[in-house]
Amino acid sequence: MKASNLVKTLIASTLLSATFVAGSAVADGGYGYYGNPGRAPAYQANERFDYRYNDARTMRYVDQMQAQQRARIEQGIRSGELTQKEAARLLAEQRNIERMQSKYMADARLAPKERQRLMNELEDASRNIWREKHDAQERNDFRPPWYAYR
Numbered sequence: 001m002k003a004s005n006l007v008k009t010l011i012a013s014t015l016l017s018a019t020f021v022a023g024s025a026v027a028d029g030g031y032g033y034y035g036n037p038g039r040a041p042a043y044q045a046n047e048r049f050d051y052r053y054n055d056a057r058t059m060r061y062v063d064q065m066q067a068q069q070r071a072r073i074e075q076g077i078r079s080g081e082l083t084q085k086e087a088a089r090l091l092a093e094q095r096n097i098e099r100m101q102s103k104y105m106a107d108a109r110l111a112p113k114e115r116q117r118l119m120n121e122l123e124d125a126s127r128n129i130w131r132e133k134h135d136a137q138e139r140n141d142f143r144p145p146w147y148a149y150r
Contacts, residue, residue, distance in 0.1 A: 055110045058118075062101055065122050066094060072129050081133040090132060093125050 073090050076082035082090070100121065104114040 055105075055108075058110060058115055059101070059105065062097075062118060062122060065126070066097065069122075069125055069129055070094060072133070076129070076133045083137055086132045086137070090125070090129055093128065097121050097125060 070091075073082065073087055073094075077084075077087050097118070101118060104110055104118060110118070
């Protein structure tokens with residue numbers, strides 16, 4: 001009799017613990033605490049965070065955007081979509097944004113107007129990269145220059 005009760009108790013406790021483990025795994029969804037998979041959140045391409053209040057996050061975002069833009073410029077040079085003159089102009093624009101960023105952060109704080117100007121410059125730089133990469137220069141296709149903007 002004692003052995004059967006012990007087996008029943010053991011089975012019940014195993015099922016109960018398996019239920020708790022399975023329930024927590026389902027509730028978790030595999031993403032950890034508050035959807036964060038155990039690391040700092042990366043900014044997704046389709047996500048734009050609210051950069052109005054946190055200077056450190058804004059600077060991380062600016063640095064990440066500049067790294068992406070530099071990678072796009074380098075890829076354009078490798079593929080022949082950018083001429084040397086266009087690439088030099090775009091890289092100079094990136095250096096100006098870096099200078100502006102360091103000047104604005106000299107007092108360890110970004111004013112709202114400074115933050116907005118920095119974001120506008122980043123967006124303008126991104127737009128300029130796209131325009132220069134799609135202007136049909138240095139390609140072996142004989143499309144007219146206006147064709148690239150369609």
